[in-house]
Amino acid sequence: MTIALTPQEHAKIEAHIQAHKNKAGALLPLLHAIQDDISYVPEAAYLPISKALALSVAEVHGVVTFYHHFRTHPAGKHILQVCRAESCQAMGSEKLEAHIKATLGIDYHQTTADGAITLEPVYCLGNCACSPAVMMDDEVYGRMNAEKVAALVKEARCA
């Protein structure tokens, strides 16, 4: 199902296309710009992108879906990424993961009912010296446990 875009979103996407279309290898930087701005890459953007970069819609779709980073649905206000990789596993991330899912009442790639938090898995944040690690938006947090994550979530909900 294609999500309809507001005129503002259309305008934003068009501006990003104009800003990026002449770069070498423009597609990834363009997709990043769109997602940074409106939290996902809408299917409705595939056609204008494909026209500007002389690609097929299928190619654009193929790229968006190949990369784990790109979302095809809007995210909540905050993104909570939980590291699932080995170093964090060695420090108990599996239990933490289960706890976070249970307390938020969602699984990965889902958003809490209040629209505050989108939960995503991540495979290493480069913070393995202080595992387990999570990332809330652009900030990494180390030596996490259930209480610390709860505090982060609370803070995000109030912000």
Add this chain to the structure above:
Amino acid sequence: MVKVYVPCDSTALSLGANKTADAIIAEAKKRGLEIELIRNGSRGLFWLEPMVEVTTSQGRVAYAPVLPKDVPSLFDADFLTGGAHPLNLGLTEELAWLKKQQRLTFARVGITDPISLEDYLAHDGYQGLQNALKLSGAEIVKTVTDSGLRGRGGAAFPTGIKWNTVLGCEATQKYIVCNADEGDSGTYSDRMIMEDDPYVLIEGMTIAGIAVGATQGYIYLRSEYPHALKALNTAIARAEQAGYLGDNICGSGKAFHLEVRRAAGAYVCGEETSLLESLEGKRGLVRFKPPLPAIEGLFGKPTVVNNVISLASVPIILDKGAQYYADYGMGRSRGTLPIQLAGNLKQTGLVELAFGATLRTLLYDFGGGSATGRPIRAVQVGGPLGAFLPESQFDTPLDYEEFTKIWAVLGHGGIVAFDDTVDMAKMARYAFEFCAIESCGKCTPCRIGSTRGVEVIDKIVANKGSPEHSKTIQLARDLSDTMLNGSLCALGGMTPYPVLSALNHFGEDFGIMK
């Protein structure tokens, strides 16, 4: 004015370094004391972050770990002059953990303000480039070859030989691509260089460009590193402004331009040809080799693809000479390796050492044993595609060839320790699962084999004690063999390393009776 240092490295931030910095500023203001607060990189003693340092007449004195609640008492103890306090660790340079290291690539890390070009220049920065500008391309390449530097991204291919291939190509355009996708669990040395000393990477890439005749460079940076992105972009802009990047580098008439490109969370895009596809704006499907990227790389042009640490090691080689670097190390592993201690260890952090130290030294002398206080049972070296080593292999020296002998890899130098609560069948299952999630899908053994692998491990666990058990184990071995021999790249080709090493060394977890 007294200089106070609080790291801005993201691991220090992950433990609250910003709040510590704010508390220090507020407390100084409250007491009417003037200080200069500098955000340095991290010294790499991550178990002690946030580590605050103060300049005194004897040198920098460290206090750690400092949380906001400790700040008033630090001022009470007159820490601005190095006063006594339970958190006072003495002179930073005298800390045994640092003193035992050989910091070449990381010489400046933690000492300087990462984005200050002045600081970089005051600490031997751009000496390597100045020397390189007096040499021909072939002479620079020879220096790198003679240093014995091998790629630190995992494959350990001699850097000078790769550069020589690109140098020898006739082309209208060549590229330097820095592989900053650092996807391996247990690794963060690339991140540290980019956040804590970005100019050294910029300088290394500039030297590479001048050596092979490339005028454009790209840093392919993993999307999980927003702080590195900011540090690099700031440093690049300042280097451009000061004439260290651009059309006329240091008045030499030579050009080199640099741009950071963000990756998008695909582990396979760390593989160099997949990375190039991604930079070109495509799906990260691995390319068949040949042609080598050195001959037909980015946009079909000759391209040097090197890891962050490989490139960041070039400036000191050009500064101090090939022999200086080659004098460190053992066998065919020359120079130093920035080792990253991670997982279940008491003292985690960055240890740069000449090749040759044993795993045991790292785990116990530096690492201090497990964080949980339980015995260390297994260690994974070299990321998710690296083997798991049991205690009986802890005396193996860190050397590419010595690791090959025990069917293990050094990879990017990440060491992840597990205590005796680890379930190795679960780790083997995860290795297959990770491969299934990250497979680019180009070849069948990896695409299908990884999913079958998850199922087979589940079956092994379910069949414990049944007559079917040994058959299921054989199935896992056969599947691993197929992946080892039939995969196009090391994602499928090396997933059997963690799987089979777990099976061979920790059979009891799979229900194999001794």
